[in-house]
Amino acid sequence: MLPATFKLCAGISYRHARNMTGLRKTAMVAINHELSRLSGPGPSSWVSQVRRRSSLLSSRIEEKPYNDMEMSYIKQGEEALQKSISILSDQDGWQTEIVAANGDKVMSKVLPDIGKVFKLEVLLDQRPDNLYGELVDNMEQMGEWNPNVKQVKILQRIGRDTMVTHEMAAETPGNVVGPRDFVSVRCAKRRGSTCFLAGMSTQYTGMPEQKGFVRAENGPTCIVMRPSMEDPDKTKFTWLLSLDLKGWIPKTIINRVLSQTQMDFALHLRHRMAENSMAELQAC
Template sequence: MLPATFKLCAGISYRHLRNMTGLQKTAVVAINHELKRFAGAGPSNWISQVRRKSSLLSSRIEEKPYSEVEMSYVKQGKEALQKSISILSDQDNWKTEIVAANGDKVLSKVLPDIGKVFKLEVVLDQSPDRLYGELVDNMEQMGDWNPNVKQVKILQRIGQDTMVTHEMAAETAGTIVGPRDFVSVRCAKRRGSTCFLAGMSTRYTGMPEQKGFIRAENGPTCIVLRPNAEDPTKTKFTWLLSIDLKGWLPKTIINQVLSQTQMDFAQHLRDRMETIALPC
């Protein structure tokens, strides 16, 4: 009886199928596939499975697609991640800028079309998941524990992985470098046990240049968190930094400020994680 019903349904729907749009055809084919798949099951199981699958299919069809602007942000975020991974994968020609007593170090290299980039390498006594939660999920709290940051604000979220942010950086000690701000698109990804937070400057109509701040540019930039090979409960923390601070500044000052900013960030992050109670 049930196979005959399938044939009858297929025959009735065939002439209508030819006049359907691509999305409608896909939906009908998917439903027919699921009906055939559960044809051998008992009546109650078959009915429940069809209802569940139909509900899931309907929710997918009704999902709101990204706008053209949103898709451009998603594309920029993926581009920042791909460029960052490419840079970090090349281990050649990195020069040491600073090495701390605890082993923290900043390296640099000059790249065509990008300029000088900096790479912080440290080991932190925290798991990648805890650090990811603090740096991504609690991103807007960064100004509470990092004195080099005045404020981080999420302007827009696009899906689960992409966001547009506005960061306000404090002026450096002695006002060598005045306050800067950045509008960035960020892409947060997990690949196995490794976490990424990549970004680059973007344009956002809702955040024009701010009075008293120079609009600087960054990117590609990326923080990579992976379990330390010697102790998986700790994290190998790598931060690729590429910034154009704008304005007139000697290169020697820029190099010194950016290297020290990275070293300071590592210590501020350590202090922050030590003050957060471990989850029960």
């Protein structure tokens, strides 16, 4: 259903960056603080990889001057990543929604000021780089392999890691949930062998509400892809999903649809990656 598309997004503030230095310090301190919380007992190499190169925002600013609106989008993407990391770092309070025979699992918890969030955890027989290429570099092709997504379009790119997108979700079977669309700011990062795709809903003057669609909101949401500890050729794939579908829809239906959407996404992504691997073999 609406979704899968990584609707990484949620509430936005349009306070334009007044001071680049202050913004840089605030964003980096906040992200480093949350990354520190993530490094609990046990292996946390992917956390240290992010921390070692967490000066991305400052490097972007030095590369090229951005206007106030572009800086606002960059800040929103960084905030989505920070909030998502904070949520994922807290292992308490998660309730199991669905567990598949292959071990795929969807869990949920209710958070103040956000509401119910869902977390998909799966193990995929792919390297993180391959998945990053499909989900980020080929983002606009998602509608070709994910039946829950009608279309994904990149409206604007800002630097190397930030983009504004428009996603149109396919109708659910029986039209239980009518057509929804989302305008999102996304932050895509690669830190060592770990990849991130985070985001939240935003406003974009070039994409007003569309006829026949309800403009829903999402976020913070985030996909984290890191190598499995047991087999570096496999990926521990985690997807945090938070959606406000708007309109009048019973919560029981929303919970069922969103958790099933995440399970379906894992299935469709596996099929897509298998097809890519087959095509590569045939090309050799």
